[in-house]
Amino acid sequence: MPDKQTHIELIAALTAVTSGVPRVMTVRAGEALPSGPFELGHRSLQSGLREWIGDQTGHPIGYLEQLYTFADRDRSSAGGDEGRTISISYLGLVREQAAPGAGRPGWHGWYEYFPWEDHRDGRPNCLLSIAKGLHAWIIAEPSRREHRQRRTDFAFGLDGSPWNEDLALQRYELLYEAGIVAEAGGKADPATGRPMFADHRRILATGIARLRAKIKYRPVVFELMPENFTLLQLQRTVESLAGLTLHKPNFRRLIDQQELIEETGGMSSETGGRPAKLFRYRHAVLEERALSGSRLPLSRN
Amino acid sequence: MPDKQTHIELIAALTAVTSGVPRVMTVRAGEALPSGPFELGHRSLQSGLREWIGDQTGHPIGYLEQLYTFADRDRSSAGGDEGRTISISYLGLVREQAAPGAGRPGWHGWYEYFPWEDHRDGRPNCLLSIAKGLHAWIIAEPSRREHRQRRTDFAFGLDGSPWNEDLALQRYELLYEAGIVAEAGGKADPATGRPMFADHRRILATGIARLRAKIKYRPVVFELMPENFTLLQLQRTVESLAGLTLHKPNFRRLIDQQELIEETGGMSSETGGRPAKLFRYRHAVLEERALSGSRLPLSRN
DNA sequence: TCCGTTAATACTCAATTTGAGTATATATGG
DNA sequence: CCATATATACTCAAATTGAGTATTAACGGA
Incomplete structure (x- = not known):
């Protein structure tokens, strides 16, 4: 193995809101977030991503914020040991616009991927089947039962806890840990939302959580x-x-x-x-x- | 140029509070934050950093949070073009402990590096000379004058704006932009604090700002x-x-x-x-x- | 031993901020 | 001209916050 290159990859969770639906820009028929290699020529990460997005999509990004950098081996896409990929993820906000033309990357609604996150019409029904799955996981290991129960109740607003919209990431990670979500080996089920490639859904969850927290103390909505x-x-x-x-x-x-x-x-x-x-x-x-x-x-x- | 390697570097801003002074762990006689290469063998970034810190210092880290990933060419330490360094920075919290023995890395007070940030005894005097420097920068470019004035007043609590402790990063970046701080070519001046290697002081400012914001909504103080x-x-x-x-x-x-x-x-x-x-x-x-x-x-x- | 000093702990009270609801105004489409 | 749908303007009690006061319990000299 002569040249174990490390690849730097930029991943963007671009969000816009059209007719009351928050959407994310996707590629591969809604299965992945747009991403690309970080070229050495770029002045900085942000400018690299901006350029790249400008080329790939017609949309200028008003707001761009770094989310998280991942390098976990066990979540990497290329499972083998031919080097490693560092993924630097960003949240971008795009102003409402006319529906994109054909051939363009697709915009998909957040809540296709996270149906349990939309409480505008009350608690969604999918939470019932999710709670069932979580309960199986909770009782599976008696020694950790109490801890798992508390975490679940808190994250999903069960047993007296109020629903807290900011916990979108914790909820997804709990579902991942419990093996309920397809990316973690869970079986396909509309209640657990549409899966994505590699850890892209986790990145989207990170973006959602960050944005939900941020609209409360910074005027970022106006970017949308x-x-x-x-x-x-x-x-x-x-x-x-x-x-x-x-x-x-x-x-x-x-x-x-x-x-x-x-x-x-x-x-x-x-x-x-x-x-x-x-x-x-x-x-x-x-x-x-x-x-x-x-x-x-x-x-x- | 055959092998333009990209280096991945982990940088830690480790903080502890002893006898009313928040301190950061430093190396090189207080001039740099501890950092090290990310080894391929590690399972994840966090565990890589934890291991590495455990070896380097005797201190177990209770709390570790990713801060930011930098790759700006113009702020890189090795100015040339022999590859690029990606710096992934972390904030860590360490429980109060007895003073470290000789030969150990040193702990230095936050406010040696940011004297304008400590308002426990009222507005520090160094803010006067800083305000003077900022004013020179503000009037230097008539077309941007108003904008610079507003940003300065807001960040430093001037002209009716209240002091906001959360804006530690904005303040440092403003001083950098204005060329006041030594890392940006400013002249040595105790009022502008002790400089650090490369962008390490900026990373520390990021950590301070993050921690100041976080203690308000998460019980992280107890880690200290x-x-x-x-x-x-x-x-x-x-x-x-x-x-x-x-x-x-x-x-x-x-x-x-x-x-x-x-x-x-x-x-x-x-x-x-x-x-x-x-x-x-x-x-x-x-x-x-x-x-x-x-x-x-x-x-x- | 008594008294000043230093904290700890327990309340009070007014001013703001929030949560929840009501009332009125101005369009549109039959 | 009326039903419907929204816009906009108030009201009012409950909860939270900001600021201050009072009382208690130790210590260390004079």
């Missing part, structure tokens, strides 16, 4: 919105990402406390009710602004 | 505490990390609302006042628990 939008459109976008329904009056109050948006003057009468005011994001003033605050009990001395 | 501790010790540790003083009664209220700790029954009379109850972290019950909640206005339907 068109220039002008109504408050309900904004709310629907956030709801689709969080997989939850929000309280309309309170959502509005929250938004205008932050002073992140301003009226354009225009109105929209798309939806059939009273026409809504159009708003736009106040780019100029607020590029680098934190939303929430300390959560630590400061003393002012 | 001894088995038994008093409430004031806990408070002092949090304060040292955040670089802020906290309001004692409210800190206590916060802590026991979370139900993260329990009394051991013992007392401590170390400090000279009334003896304090000793507490311990409730490992068993709470390994995977989120603290804060949604910040999204849910509807309960």
Whole structure:
């Protein structure tokens, strides 16, 4: 074995929201995330990925954030020992756009891959069969039973725990550990969602969890919105990402406390009710602004 | 050029808190973070790093979290084109311990490298000279003046903006961009802190920012505490990390609302006042628990 | 022994922020 | 002109947070 090369691979979880559905860009008929080698010529990882995405898809990326770097041997795609692959994964946000033409890479809904994550119409039924599978795993090993039970209850909002949308990654990893998900040898079952190549679904879960956490303290949603939008459109976008329904009056109050948006003057009468005011994001003033605050009990001395 | 190898390097920002000072493990007389090549034999990045740290230092790592992966050519240490280095950086937390013996790698205080980050005794004076340097940079380019001013005011809590301890990374990157910091060609000045090799100080800033954000919503402080501790010790540790003083009664209220700790029954009379109850972290019950909640206005339907 | 000092611990109270709900206004399509 | 669908504006109680006060328990000299 003369030349055990290490390959550096960039993987992108690109997300857009169209008509209330958060979608991810895929290749291979929805089975993989777009990825490519990191070329030596690139100035940095980010710029390498940006260039590469610009070429592969027509979509300019507004927002790009590093997710995680993987090199686990036991999860690598090329199982053998002909070198190793380091995968550096990114989350990218793309503005809503017309449906892509034929021949283009496909956009698939998040919740095809994670049906248990969408709670906008209440707890999805697939959670019942998932809970059954998890229970089998919990009782399979008496010595770890209690610990597994606690982790499961916490992650999936069982036995009194509330559902927490931020735990998308923990949930996927628990299903993986329990062998329920197809990538971990589980049997095909619509309740456990559509599998993906290698660890791509895990990367997508990482991206979802990161985005769900981030919309609460940084104004990243606006990277997914068109220039002008109504408050309900904004709310629907956030709801689709969080997989939850929000309280309309309170959502509005929250938004205008932050002073992140301003009226354009225009109105929209798309939806059939009273026409809504159009708003736009106040780019100029607020590029680098934190939303929430300390959560630590400061003393002012 | 036959063999343009890509090197994978692991870099660790290991932190411990001793007697109210957060410290980082360094090598080369405080000029660099410990780092080493990623060997092909390792099962995963994390385990590779754990092994390696275990060998190099006597300290077992309780908590280890990936920070960021860098490959920017213009920040690489070996400036030439003999291949490229990918640096994967980690934040590790180490429990308080007796002072390390001679010959061991050294622990240096965070605030030697970032004197402007410690606000426990009020705004440090070094901020005055830093603000002066930043102002020169702001007015140097009239077309970007307003934008630079806003970013500076926000990051450093100037002109009405409050100081936000979470922005440690933004602050360092601003100083880098402005050429104030020695790594970016700035002149030596105690106010701008002690420089480090290559981009190691940037990695430390990333770790500090991550940890400051994380203590607010995950119980990670306990990774830095001894088995038994008093409430004031806990408070002092949090304060040292955040670089802020906290309001004692409210800190206590916060802590026991979370139900993260329990009394051991013992007392401590170390400090000279009334003896304090000793507490311990409730490992068993709470390994995977989120603290804060949604910040999204849910509807309960 | 008494008194100043240093903490620990226990409360109080007003100001904000949240959660939840109600009321009114303005479109559209029969 | 009315049913329907949404937009927008308020209200109000409950919970959380920020700030401060009071009391208790040790120690170390004078």
